[in-house]
Amino acid sequence: MSIPTILVTRPSPAGEQLVNRLRTLGLMAYHAPLVNLSPGNDLTRLPVLLQAMQPGDLVFVLSQNAIRYIHPLLNRNKLSWPAKLTYYAIGRSTALALQAVSHLPVNYPLNVSTSEGLLALPELQRVNGKQALLLRGNGGRALLGETLIIRGAKVSYCECYQRNPVYYDAHKQSAYWQHARINTLVVTSGEMLQQLYTLIPAYYRSFWLLHCRMIVVSERLAAYANRLGWHDVRVAEGADNDALIRELQ
Structure with a gap:
């Protein structure tokens, strides 16, 4: 895969902290929380x-x-x-x-x-x-x-x-993420994985979303991602930001 451009979906403040650390390391990263607390x-x-x-x-x-x-x-x-x-x-x-x-x-x-x-x-x-x-x-x-x-x-x-779920304009957000060349997704719960899958319209899902690398935090979540159609799924050593950064580097 080319240099990762990363979409972090975990809620604030951990999601924002992860994106800031990734950018400090020179990686392209965006934050789009799928839930707020x-x-x-x-x-x-x-x-x-x-x-x-x-x-x-x-x-x-x-x-x-x-x-x-x-x-x-x-x-x-x-x-x-x-x-x-x-x-x-x-x-x-x-x-x-x-x-x-x-x-x-x-x-x-x-x-x-x-x-x-x-x-x-x-x-x-x-x-x-x-x-x-x-x-x-x-x-x-x-x-x-x-x-x-x-x-x-x-x-x-x-x-x-x-x-609480965060709602996005599905077509607008999908087009934006694809235009930003997002190719790596960080998802830390089954609830957010299902929400992301459902949010993205079928066209973008088939030609873009399911071709992204998926970083998850458990084997159970990896198996769920596989069932939904992702093939390149990696399991981080833990759910904390340190473990996610190690996997993303």
């Missing part, structure tokens, strides 16, 4: 939910976006992350972000930033009688919660943020 419907309930948990109960933080909304809420209420709980993160970047604001240990899978990787941790094989609180956005995969229930945990969810 807002506070979740359950966010204000979270302090009560955390305080009601017992020592040793489990808290799962499923993205850095959750921390972005939770930590300011705790600060405003003069609260801290309860030290009596055991914390898990979906991947290294989320774990480091949580450690930075909570000053507490956070467990995470070392090799893959996925629900499957998290569920493979030895300490999560037997969770009988534990309360498990999943801090996440609206919707998302049910695998983590369903598996923890099978293993004996009592699972509850807290919607800490919402992903």
Whole structure:
């Protein structure tokens, strides 16, 4: 492939940060977020939910976006992350972000930033009688919660943020991206992948979109991209911007 011209679809601020870093490295990159973020419907309930948990109960933080909304809420209420709980993160970047604001240990899978990787941790094989609180956005995969229930945990969810679709003029945006010679796409969720596929009209999809290289963050997402018609799909080592830059270079 020729020198990459990259379209980053992840929401702000991470999407803008990634584009700025790529441009600093001399690469052509554009930002077109397919979702924007807002506070979740359950966010204000979270302090009560955390305080009601017992020592040793489990808290799962499923993205850095959750921390972005939770930590300011705790600060405003003069609260801290309860030290009596055991914390898990979906991947290294989320774990480091949580450690930075909570000053507490956070467990995470070392090799893959996925629900499957998290569920493979030895300490999560037997969770009988534990309360498990999943801090996440609206919707998302049910695998983590369903598996923890099978293993004996009592699972509850807290919607800490919402992903809201960003709407574009399909023909105008497709023509602009093709004219800009976009040939590499960065997509970090199945929701955004489906939205991108649906946004682009069939003509542009056949002659341009499906011929772009696709950079994704999990094997599951790569398989989905293949089913939709992409052939050149690469999986980054993680979902953080550092891993994406390594793959793009």
